[in-house]
Amino acid sequence: MSGSIQDTFFEECEELLEATDEGLTAIEGGDHDPEVVNAIFRAVHSIKGGAGAFGLDDLVAFAHRFETVFDEVRSNRLDLDEKLIQLLLRSSDQLSALVEVARDGGEIDEAHNDTLLAALDEYIPEEEEDLTFEPMGLGGPAPMMDLGDLGGAPAEPQEETYRIRFQPLKEMYGTGNEPFFLFQALKDLGELTVTMDENELPGFDAMDMAEAYLAWDLVLVTKETRSKVEAVFEFVEGLCELSINGDGDAEAEANALAALDAMFAAPPAADAAAAPEGEAPAAPFEPPVPAPEPEAKPAAAEEKASAPKAESGKQEQRGGPKPTLRVELERVDRLINAVGELIINHSMLAQQIANLNVSDTRDVETELEGFKNLARDIQEGVMAIRAQPVKPLFQRMARIVREASAATGKTCKLVTEGENTEVDKTVIERLSDPLTHILRNAVDHGVEKPEDREAAGKSKVGEIRLSASHRSGSVCIEIKDDGAGVNRPRVKQIAIEKGLIPENAELTDGEIDNLLFAPGFSTAKEISNLSGRGVGMDVVKNAVTGLGGRINISSAPGKGSTFTIILPLTLAVMDGMVVSVADQTMVVPITSIVETMRGSDDMINSLGADGTLLSIRGNFVPICDVAGALGLYRESDQQAGVYLLVETETGQRCALAVDDIHDQRQVVIKSLDGVCGEIPGVAAATILGDGKIAMILDPESIIAASPTAAAFDTERRMSNAS
Amino acid sequence: MKTKVLAIDDSRTIRNLLAATLEEAGFEYHCAVDGREGVDMYPDVDPDVVITDINMPNLDGFGVIEELRGTGINSKVPILVLTTESAPELKARARGAGATGWITKPFDDASLIFALKRVTGAAA
Amino acid sequence: MQAEAKQTDQEVRHAEHSEFVSFTVAGQAFCLKITQIREIRRWSPVTILPHAPADVLGVMNLRGAVIPIYDLSARFGLQQTEASERNVVIVVSVHGKPVGLLAESVSEIISINPDDIQDTPPVDSRNTMEYIQGIISHDDTMVRIINLDAVISAPEQVMP
Secondary structure, rough: HHHHHHHHHHHHHHHHHOOOOOHHHHOOOOOOOOHHHHHHHHHHHHHHHHHHOOOHHHHHHHHHHHHHHHHHOOOOOOOOOHHHHHHHHHHHHHHHHHHHHHHHOOOOOOOHHHHHHHHHOOOOOOHHOOOOOOOOOOOOOHHHHHHHHHOOOOOOOOOOOEEEEEEEEEHHHHOOOOOHHHHHHOOOOOOEEEEOOOOOOOHHHHHOOOOOOOOEEEEEEEEOHOOOOOOOOHOOOOOEEEEEOOOOHHHHHHOOOOOOOOOOOOOOOHHHHHHHOOOOOOOOOOOOOOOOOOHHHHHHHHHHHHHHHHHHHHHHHHHOOOOOOOHHOOOOHHHHHHHHHHHHHHHHHHHHHHHHHOOOHHHHOOOOOOHHHHHHHHHHHHHHHHHEHHHHHHHHHHHHHHHHEEEEEEEEEEEEEEOOOOEEEHHHHHHHHHHHHHHHHHHHHOOHHHHHHHHHOOOOEEEEEEEEEEEOOOEEEEEEEOOOEEEEEHHHHHHHOOOOOOOOOOOOHHHHHHHHOOEEEEEEOOOOOOOOOOOOOHHHHHHHOOOOEEEEEEEEEOOOEEEEEEEEEEOOOEEEEEEEOOOOOEEEEHHEEEEEEEEEEHHHEOOOOOEEEEEEEEEEEEEEEEHHHHHOOOOOOOOEEEEEEEEEEOEEEEEEEEEEEEEEEEEOOOOOOOOOOOOOOOEEEEEEOOOOOEEEOOOHHHHHHHHHHHHHHHHHHHHHOO | OEEEEEEEEHHHHHHHHHHHHHHHOOOEEEEEHHHHHHHHHHHHOOOOEEEEEEEOOOOOOHHHHHHHHHHHHHHEEEEEEEEEEOOOHHHHHHHHOOOOEEEEEOOOOHHHHHHHHHHOOOOO | HHHHHHHHHHHHOOOOOEEEEEEEEEOOEEEEEHHHHEEEEOOOOOEEEOOOOEEEEEEEEEEEEEEEEEEEHOOOOOOOOOOOOOOOOEEEEEOOOEEEEEEEEEEEEEEEOHOOOOOOOOOHHHHHHHHHEEEEEOEEEEEEEHHHHHHOOOOOOOOO
16 A cells, blocks of 8 residues: 555655656746746655655755745745755755655765755754754654653653643634543543533623633543643643643652653643643634624734735636546556547448448448547547646756756757647656656757867857647657767777778768667767666667657757657557558558659669568669568469569668558558567557558668668668769 | 534545544544635535635635635634644634634644644633 | 256266367367357458568458468468468467467267366377377267466467
């Protein structure tokens, strides 16, 4: 049980950290709105509260210090200057790090933590500085029990008789405290006799309902400590006249009370206990608000009441948070699957109606068209549920850039655009690692050292622009730095050293830039421990292609590099070209197809023993027979006569030879994970209108699996080189 | 009849902790995610006791107490304040607004139940 | 019907008996516990998985789910089945996922008393020993009880 509550806590922490980051970013951008500051305060405060519940002391201690500084800010005792904002940003990063350590284990960077704590302390005024967070605060019953043991020896609990005089002041009733319930709590401690003293009760006519007249004399026989007895009256402290006299009040107990006295900031009930009967203790609290009628409220209370209202009014002005519903992801996915089925079902129906051979199907077709539109509407709606703005992802990236800048001694600023662009949740999750890597790379290798930048006539501060936008059914993520650009001679040299290209290869600038994505290309020698971490850009590329996307780099020497990631809007549906290959129906993703054409014999040119090239308007591209690449054999004498011109990430073009093309349609992607292992050339499967399963092809891996096309690629490089 | 608790806290973690402890102890548990929702829910839930956080969006804990005390019918319901602060000023302010008592976060099951007992008499 | 009557008889005597579905694969009788079987379907052509081993026939659409179909005969090292409309696909659940098994035909439901199950006598094939959990004599024929978890291991890597 508590395990799952702790999971919730960490989940919530993520949201709270995001809110903190968001607020700090707004503050950094010059928005010093008190509500922004308040929201951050609340977020940090909630992290502290939850962390305390799970005994995460490091987190509590840090959050407390952080929160205290924010409290100073929101009470206008601190100015949000640049220095403080930077400290708060770093503290927010540290808070995330501490949450991570608490959740996943690992080491806290103690030195860094201490530095930040010390820096935060400087903003905390003296009297609050040593107010370290007490897990069990003053007033809680637990420490009182401990205190009870303080003075005396931890002796065998002895039965003790307490005579308690309890006379509520009228203020007590305004707080909702009921004497009866207190007595019940006392009764739990031992044997209790209650006598009501109604001597002060006036005649009925003279009675003022708001006045308190009753008093009680109680005798409690208990083995519990005095502090436990006193704890029962904790809430009414100062709202009543109370005396507790133990029969065997010993010196030890007096000591304990003295300790209690010292603990309480204001004279507490202990005073009342020590005082002779009848002497009312000075009420340590400001007078309570007794009157139930609003108009009877004192002015002070009126003010207090109006303050939060003003706050909530403001919330409304801003539109307030939209009501949301938390749903298990699995339920949404089930719905998405069902909608996918619905769409398939529609095409099956359409096909069957067409097969019926009925002369007039116009009416049915109209209805069917309606069915299709509705299905699409539902599909879009369901997809929208999974869609999330990239904002939290971008916020995390801001942190990455800060960390990377600090580690490399460079100054970089991340500018984000299109934060509200919505992308499928899974895509967002799986983009985190590639983006982190690209950004670290940009700081580490892209942006120059401040002195070099100055020498090049640039601003000392490097700028990395991270943007997201929707582009004709796809999502485009761009990472653009204003650094030195790709060092092409160096990249080429490394590629040669690693045997990725022949020594005399002649490559275009674009081809050199794309070498960064080549497997095995990792500029290990140069890579610092920052962007290193054992992964190269090929891993980034695999992650992106794994999402059905593409990544490109363009670079201008001295001006910087731009990485462009194009992703499908959703992972569940894609546009595909339905083709047939060796009597099987298959689907090729539209995004990878440049052009389709029917070939004639005069377009095909042999090259060597088994290489064939297709000539397209004077250009020759290698032909890759899909059936061959997939290890399928044609039973009929159908020839591969249709070509799909595709372009790979490295800019290589290839003509995929298939038997026939049928139509272009939206297909629901069915993962083959767990159905079979990875199949070279196949990305996933889908279900067609006739209920049959069709493989969705992955052109890139088909080309890789095709000996002809792959061989040609190397050949071309060699021939270019000669 | 189970004792009905209305808990108002913007932290999901705290709400879950309260729910776990209170349901285990045989209380009927209701919750609201901020002060405004808490006050709005109050008439429907008609709880025997309210537990409220202080720092919340929309309407803070003080606001909750004042609004509940402000409407005559709710003037007697016990209201416990959840607070991480142990500072006496805060308790004084809560009491000034009409809070019945307080629970210091983090709370253990025993102190939570003990606090509830003192204001509702509920056996747990 | 006869099987049912028999079953009632046995129910009286052996409370702990369980029901099995028997079927033929390459002329041999096999059986699976009825609780392991989700459904039995008539064979219809499947979609070929490129580069798949001989005992993986392909994938089939089972109400929107893509499920792999294995040729039990090939799996057992017997000859490959020429699948036709007379054959059946037994859909079972292994490791929480539905999987289809091609068999020649389904015979009947038999009730088996666990005490009557004999251990597989040692034979010279490790596969057989692993795949067959035990044997039982039913109507004078030997019925092999399939160890499903061993026959269908976790999804395997298909080699190119």
